[in-house]
Amino acid sequence: MGGEQWKAWAKGAAYTMGMQTANIPYALLKYYQALDLDDAEAMLLLQLLSFRQVEHNEFPTLEELEWRTGAAPGIIAARIQKLMKAGFIGIEDEQDPMTGIRYERYDLSGLYEKLGTILASEQQERITAINQPPAAAVNQASKEEERERNLFIIFEKEFARPLSPMECETISGWLDQDRYPEELILMALKESVFAGKLHFRYIDRILLEWNRNRVRTAEDARAYTQKFRQR
Numbered sequence: 001m002g003g004e005q006w007k008a009w010a011k012g013a014a015y016t017m018g019m020q021t022a023n024i025p026y027a028l029l030k031y032y033q034a035l036d037l038d039d040a041e042a043m044l045l046l047q048l049l050s051f052r053q054v055e056h057n058e059f060p061t062l063e064e065l066e067w068r069t070g071a072a073p074g075i076i077a078a079r080i081q082k083l084m085k086a087g088f089i090g091i092e093d094e095q096d097p098m099t100g101i102r103y104e105r106y107d108l109s110g111l112y113e114k115l116g117t118i119l120a121s122e123q124q125e126r127i128t129a130i131n132q133p134p135a136a137a138v139n140q141a142s143k144e145e146e147r148e149r150n151l152f153i154i155f156e157k158e159f160a161r162p163l164s165p166m167e168c169e170t171i172s173g174w175l176d177q178d179r180y181p182e183e184l185i186l187m188a189l190k191e192s193v194f195a196g197k198l199h200f201r202y203i204d205r206i207l208l209e210w211n212r213n214r215v216r217t218a219e220d221a222r223a224y225t226q227k228f229r230q231r
Contacts, residue, residue, distance in 0.1 A: 022050040025162040027115040035114055036086075043069060044079050045088065048106055053161055058105035059091075088114065112156045120149045151175075151182060158189060159198065170200050180207055183218040191225060 024046060032042040047068050051057040060068075065076045083089045090107040151171055156163055163171075174180045188206040192198050215224050 022046075022053045023162055023164060024049060025112075025115055027119055028111070031115065031118050034118060035088075037088075040069070040071070041079055041083060044076070044083070045108075045111060048089070048108065049161075052106075052108075058160075059103065108160070109153070109157045112153055112162065116149045116153050151185065154186065155189065158193060167200055170204070174204075174207065178207070178211075180211075181217065184210065184215070184221060187218050187221040191221075 028042065028045065032045075037045075044065065047065060048060070051060045051064075057064075062076050062080075065071070066073060069076065071079075080089070084091070087110045088108075089110060092105050092107045093102060094105055095102050152163060152168060155167070155171065171185070174185055175182070184207065185203075188203045188210070191206055192203045195202070210221055210224065213224060215221050
């Protein structure tokens with residue numbers, strides 16, 4: 001390969017790497033030691049995330065993980081077992097609704113829940129240390145943070161990936177600016193899953209449509225949706 005060909009190939013590879021990026025939870029990089037994970041275990045979780053997001057492979061083989069991490073045979077299996085026992089990951093048995101074929105996938109919701117818990121705890125400590133507000137105000141802030149954290153976790157489970165900062169801002173805006181009830185946001189998420197259009201723009205359109213039609217509660221949403229489907 002000549003010099004110019006090499007430069008062109010390297011440029012193409014660099015462009016491809018820019019396109020094939022994985023959305024890695026910053027909280028995992030920051031807090032993995034606080035979660036009693038060592039470097040190798042944290043890297044294994046990062047590899048599971050990258051397989052899912054970039055290669056759309058939700059159940060990489062032990063051999064694939066060994067090759068990717070450079071681990072000796074048998075090491076990955078032991079690490080997987082440890083992560084499962086600690087509640088970071090699980091293995092789910094699924095069935096393709098179109099073909100009926102059963103398959104297995106790694107469930108990473110335990111990881112997201114642990115990260116959400118440690119983030120909420122850090123936020124609460126920061127509020128207490130800086131502001132020292134009255135106990136009632138702290139309780140209210142804690143409730144709001146818990147509500148928001150729970151929504152983040154539910155959305156991450158449905159999307160099967162960490163949320164981006166912009167997506168987190170969107171959820172916060174629904175709660176704080178638009179004043180949508182939590183139950184209504186969850187109903188809109190459910191509708192997007194049902195419609196097979198799991199993305200934030202579609203969920204936002206559902207909430208706007210409901211707001212224009214004075215849909216205020218989950219019961220209102222169920223009635224409106226049923227009426228719409230019967231047209």
